Amino acid sequence: MSGLTLISFSDMFMAKEIRASNSMFSFRHICYILFTLSFCSVIIFHSWSHCYYFSPYHLRVTEEKQNQTIINLLSYPFAWNHLIFSSKPPSKLLKIALFVKKWPQGSHAGGLERHAMTLHIALAKRGHELHIFTTSPGSSIIPKSELGNLYFHFSKPTPGGYLDQALVWEQFQEQNKTGSPFDIVHTESVGLRYTRSRNVTKLAVSWHGIAYETIHSDIIQELLRSPQESKANALAERVTKVVEEVKFFPNYAHHVATSDHAGDILKRVYMIPEERVHIILNGVDEDVFRPDISIGKEFKKRHGIPDSKSLVIGLAGRLVKDKGHPLMLEALKQIMVENSTFQESSIIMVAGDGPWAARYRGLGENVVVLGPLEQSELASFYNAIDLFVNPTLRAQGLDHTLIEAMLSGKPVMATRLASIVGSVIVGGEMGYTFSPTVNALKKAVYESWVDGKEVLHNKGQVARQRGLKLFTATKMVAAYERLFLCISSANNDDHFCQY
Incomplete structure (x- = not known):
């Protein structure tokens, strides 16, 4: 808004020495000023006590100045997902090296691996040459690509x-x-360790979790530790790991934070210079994860979920302790014991595998454990539910399941962790958040149940709009591509670093 002249009514009245008792302005004075300004200005009411006016001249000058404003992308402090980049083929094609611990194998891929696959296959489709350095798959199935510019280089782990x-x-x-040298090197987390990365200047590392964030998880x-469990030394060990990370992180030329909170920590706590930290939020395929009533109905029919249920809750991911499933299990146990109406009117569908799968089955007939689902089946799963719940206790990065549910038009409920409330569930209009306690989770579940399908549907629409604005694969890929172009040509052709 630089270049706009903002004049509040309170300032104008002070200038004219218009005062009334008890700091209230008389109706006659307000009408006089409104009448005067109406001939030459646009008036915006921000609140009763502060109204701002913009003259046509100021609006015109501001528009001209905004059109001339050039942003240095390397110093842009917010998520690049907010920016709009051209969908046209890039004027320069890159040779990109990717280091990633594992390449996704079916439905068992973690968030980091899914991010790597979504991003780099999309970059290859846009014409860039991709070389993926990763470990050999445990099975005999070797990943192959129909793309002639996507190459795998496997090694024994x-x-x-x-x-x-x-x-x-x-x-x-x-x-x-071979051929031309690499234009850019990308490593997912420490796929390429700092002992090697310090020798590469045109390099970007994506952090899907850092030790400082995990301190919250350790707390x-x-x-939540039961008296029978021995006290862990995780907190003391974590502080040591943070110190280690602060020491070796500068060995990576550029850092990509996958959440707003992580970006702030990298700059403020890890003391990485701002021009070397870039926030690009995770994105998922918006063509796969989208509202589709028909596939949701078919999914429910196939798994015996009656339409008469007033609330269908969905859980998805690895069914392990640090993903919060002990918390969710206990909350559901208590709810079902104390509220028979909830038990009769609700269904919980659980997608994924892990130690807590059997425990969920033990809750009764209204808990349906589906096992791990392929991507297309996951899309049907999201369309079959009324609310998606992620009870994670890991205070790291952005969980893909939340984003997938949002793009599918579903409201989301998640633990009140910094990355989640800072980037994803930024308000109650799109979902619910809770402190990581059984009572807080129960309260949130009850609230969603009382709200009912109509309120949940409306929250889902708001969630989808935020998802389309920030969390699509298209937005993520465009941001990474521009960052890679900028880093690769920063000393030769700076226009890629300008916005």
């Missing part, structure tokens, strides 16, 4: 399941000498 740094570096150097886990 270390005993811990990580990339063998010496081997992948050798593979990288060999490919770097939650300690509070």
